[in-house]
Amino acid sequence: MAGKASGKPSKRQGPAKGSGGKVRRSLEGKGATPPAHMRHWYKDKARAERIEREGRGGAGSSSRTPSRTRREDAPEVIGGRNPVIEALRAHVPATALYVAQRVENDDRVREAIKIAADRGIALLEVSRDKLDRLTESTVHQGIGLQVPPYDYAHPEQLVELARDTAEVPLIVALDGVTDPRNLGAIARSAAAFGAHGLLVPSRRSAGVTAGAWKTSAGTLATLPVARASNLTQTLQAYREEGLFVVGLDGAATVDIADVGLASEPLVVVVGSEGRGLSRLVREACDQIARIPMNAAAESLNAGVAAGIALYEVARHRRR
Structure with a gap:
């Protein structure tokens, strides 16, 4: 027989089953893509980008600007677990707590995160390379605290x-x-x-x-x-x-x-x-x-x- 000579199995004959409307519904689309400000992640992303710009000395500053040209009115980042904990305990004004990815989570890190959360300080997870840049390559031990410009007295x-x-x-x-x-x-x-x-x-x-x-x-x-x-x-x-x-x-x-x-x-x-x-x-x-x-x-x-x-x-x- 021809079917046997070709070596291919014979196909079952009969009416094809319908898709139940799934194909048609999948082609209808889900409407226009919502603008960025209406997406659930937008506020967190915008907040992180704003804090990062402030840490670089303003929105108009370049990420490749050397640290020695940092604007005097720009915030800075304290690095190191003991200095960060001491600053948080002393209620040093702070705007963000940076924690490096896969950092070793000891008591000081946990306490810093808890204090930051209790005080409403932004908690941002960043790479170690980025934390190196934020702390200007000082020893940060995987954690940094961003403080605003100091308000000098008369x-x-x-x-x-x-x-x-x-x-x-x-x-x-x-x-x-x-x-x-x-x-x-x-x-x-x-x-x-x-x-x-x-x-x-x-x-x-x-x-x-x-x-x-x-x-x-x-x-x-x-x-x-x-x-x-x-x-x-x-x-x-x-x-x-x-x-x-x-x-x-x-x-x-x-x-x-x-x-x-x-x-x-x-x-x-x-x-x-x-x-x-x-x-x-x-x-x-x-x-x-x-x-x-x-x-x-x-x-x-x-x-x-x-x-x-x-x-x-x-x-x-x-x-």
Whole structure:
């Protein structure tokens, strides 16, 4: 037979079954595609993109812009599990918590996520490469906290804060300190020994950046920092209001422990490591004092020097 010769099985004859209308319905389509803003994922995506733009310094900035050109009014990202936890515990203002994909989930990560959720802080999962860029390649341990630009106080507000609490004013001024980590360390010492705030120049000086936040361990959330357009003039204005100005310099002849002005309304000026105080700032001081140390050490780190000086001031005031 022909069917057998071809080697093919014979097909069953008979009427074909209908599709029940499935084919016809599948061809009808589902209508026009809804615009992006009507889709369920749009709000989350738009929020993530907005936060990312802010982290790069604004919508108009390029993702390839070097970190050194970051706008001063752009938010920054604190990296590291301990710094992030300390900042969240201290209620540092934050806009987003970044967690790297497949990060090792320890107690600190879980606590950070819980605090962020409780405070309504956006939680964003990102790649490690992206977190490297956001934290400018610092050690982030798979987690980062985005903080908004710091809101600086006016220099006069530091004095008002002391007077409102009926305390003797104590202000720490920084002259030429350009490392944000030194600023953060000085903030911790200032808070520990009862200072009412920090004063920094608006130019050629460290400001409150992610590095300062990280080193301060959250102290900057409660200790105000004021900016002076001209540090010398601001120190003169403080003197006119009854405050004394004592500068730290290794070439001074008076030890910081012997300064008789420590119990008075006081501004302690810390210079940069190596250069010390600038000439104009030195001339604006009522007294110059030194921290005695062995001749083998040329100078102290600004953060260490500030801590020692503030301890001596606090010791005098306890008397």
